[in-house]
Amino acid sequence: MPEIFINGQSVQAADNQSVLEAARASGYYIPYFCWHPKLSVAGNCRICVVQVEGRSWVEIACNMPVTEGLRVFTDSDLVKAHRKMVMQFLTLNHPVDCGICDKAGECTLQDYHYAYNGAPSISHEPKVRSTKFHDLSARIVLDNERCIVCSRCVRFTHEISKSCALGIKHRGDESLVRASEDGALDRDPYSDNVVDICPVGALLSRQFLHKARVWYLKPTPSVCPGCARGCTVQIWHRKPEWRLKALDPKQNARIDRVTPLENPAVNGPWICNKGRDLAAILERARAEAPMLKGKPVELAAAIDAARRLLGAAKRPVALVSSWGSNEELAAFKSALSARVDAFVKEDSTPAPGERLDDDLLIRADKNPNTTAARALFAQLPNPAVFPADTDLVLVWGEGFDFARIPAGARIIFLNAWLQPENGHADVFFPVSIQTERPGHYTNFQGVVSAFEPCFPKPPGVADAESLFAALGAQGQP
Amino acid sequence: MPGTQLLMTFPVTATSHSLADYRARGGYATLMKVLEKMAPQDVTKEVAASGILGHGGAAFAAGRKWAVIKLDDGQPHYLCANADEGEPGTFKDRWILEHNPHMLIEGMLISAYALQVRNAFVYIRGEFDLPYRRLAAAVEEAYAAGLLGEGILGVDFSCDLVVYRGAGSYVCGEASGLLSSLEGKRGYPRNRPPRLTVKGLYQMPTVVNNVETLTNVTAILALGAEAFKKVGTPKSPGTQLCSISGHIARPGVYEIEHGYPLKKFLFEDCGGMPAGAKLKCIIPGGISTKVLTAPEIEPVTYDHASFAKAGSSLGSGGMIVIAEGTCMVRLLQVMLRFYHHESCGQCTPCREGMGWMHRIIDRIVASRGRPEDIEQLYQISRWNDGNTICGMGDAAGYAAIGILDKYRDEFEHWITHGRSRFDGNLEVVGNA
């Protein structure tokens, strides 16, 4: 455990740390482009330099091992001059088209320009042109003019996702990041992480391209429901103060993008592409009205009808949603489990060809809260087998084939989505989703993560938690 | 002959590269002696005692490099001869590969024994065809004669040698770029730490030495360190193969004993300037060394200290002689075009800086130069010095600064008048 000195202050470093890591861990900021805590050291951007006391030159800190007594300066005149130099080189051929670049507002090049240079280019040469809008994959667009060839994206695909899909072709200032010609990047379910780690506006997500300026957006912490890993994510949507009256309310309440929420206990800094595509799951058409056999009614009438059915049932069975939050599951348990036989159902199953358990994040169980549900209830056998005299089935959540419900049994159905089965239920309740209420999921390893609401519930939609309480309350309906 | 000869000790004939001819000159007797009588550590001590400096251009003491290898670390060690020879002006290792390949092989075997290397490599640039075929044939001869493979010369020492061909990249002459290439990848140089002698080929301890350095190991062990040190100067023991070209009467490869007067070498051994030409300057050791003008070479002797004192470097032994009337602006243009073409592109200062310098000088030559261009070329050179992953950024800077320092007036002339102060033609001396 060496002691080093940064700008004269003692810092306790760990064995095998680099000076950059030790500095970061103790709150000293050393700028970097190509370094990343989860990737191998490339040492090519050259901006992370420090000056060792007594030396008249600077050296990169990302590849400098800590040694006992090492004394370095992170802000000497030489270091500052060197950073300006690196910025001059990086902006030499960079198009500086921030006005039309999605990365503006969260761009390391912009930030460092203001922090360390702020000076226009001294070059008199026309900028080197290169490919803009190169389709690296169906999901990722590459602008080679903005690329600073830091190789983070390449290292990610070789060291983390292991698709080895990216590389740098040619050499010198003609170097081009490219995807392998066998389409491996299209098949890499973690591909979009390179968009996050690109420090400039070179790698951009097609689904977010030109959609919104990031400073109008707010990230709300959430948990991806795509599988049992439960990666924590950020759901980006318009800041409340930037809601535009001129816009359709739907645009003000839209998932603009999803990015990882760094989480050492679960997903680190990564998520898979399914998490990026959460809008495809969470912005499906919603069920908006309680119904009795397909006929819209007031909520009170629906609750009334449901309580009557529950009171009359001799052998009620409930199928509990594996997308239910910890709070909703607890509410179900406390309100209803004494009166119904409850089983956990698999709301989502893997799509054909969808990756199952892998070595990184993805789990075969495509439901976010199986663990919490199974802690409270038994698993529904597959194929589903109901007790012989089942006369009422309460189905909570989507994905269950109604054809398997015993003929003659009454159905109470709680579902968020506009689906044909909604009309087949004797009583139907539209329910809220995770972006509309706070809650927690428990992942397959038992880690509990929180999600927060970012949008208002559609009118007419109820929270399942309060519904259970209402359905289970004692006394005559 | 410029002093004592250690390598170029025989007339080149149609068969002088063969095993039979090499044996007739006493070849492989030293290897036999080493295997029979010396422990590996003793060989390393002898090489260290000789004081030999690497012949690839960096002049790093070979003994110091070897000393990092721990014989008992339980890891495979690798030895690699650097035959990439891409430094413009340099073609002296080629002489060894074409005419004395067995002396290299013997030197490598002695080194492999010292460093406990089971697998050795020669990395040879892809463009060298005849040198490759001669070396490959020599390797086959050696295998057939039991000089390579298992149980060499009946002793408990085995070593395999693979000749690995490059495919066209100057930075593969840089030791870590070479190893990246040898691993089947792009020739990307690596940051240090770790040193290659700690983590080199496939992250194993590796010694990379220039072809001439390893060939000299044979001479060192044949003569003994003491006798070797008597050749040359105390700080630069032994000799240097020098490839000389350009505006000179007798271009070619010469073996120069360190300490030999440079002027004598140029004007006697090499025949001086071609008829009617006057010496303007020389590039001493590959284009990455600073030019020395005619007056500056007066006191210089062919050794590291003397070149350093004159403000340049002995470098890779590739000397280019330049006659009066040669436009130094055009000469630098050719050099900057070369560095731009060869930059691997990894690190910011070189990737952007080489192209920048090339574009500036192209603009000057196209008569669109600006007064601030000279200072910008200096600035970019200084910005690269010491700030890159490998020495190429530095090298380009030295080449530019060397020429700008001594011939600034030629650049100012072109910028002011839109043309060279000469005729801009580099072919000042007519060719046959």
Add this chain to the structure above:
Amino acid sequence: MKHLIPEFEKLKARFPKGFESSLVLPCARRIQEDRGYIADSDIDGLTEYLGVPRMQIEQVLSYYTQFRRKPIGRWHVQTCRNVTCSMRGAERLIDHLARKLGVAPGQTTPDGRFTLSTVECLGSCGTAPVVMINDAYHENMSAEKVDALLNELK
């Protein structure tokens, strides 16, 4: 490239265990020698044979000047344009070749006979100017000598 695999197996045996990755360059060179260039199917085959990422091979082929993924003329006329060669007439020689062949450096004659390229230092400065045609160095060249040389090449 599958017919070359027996040869590659012999080559692999000369390397230590675990050096499969190193085979990329020599195998690519041999494939190019055989076909004249390296085809997409060769990359597929080599990827499978060596078990390296396909991108490694793609990168290598794009990085080194001697590898090509498209066919060129029967005779690759490579003229050094570096320092000493330029000082001994290479620039004039390149102009001469371009005019004689009717192509710019980088192009191939319409009859598919010659591809003209300019290359960097070939390590033959003592016999400048040097022209490398396919694998062979032709030293001490001049316009007349290169004309005579090209006439012999069908």
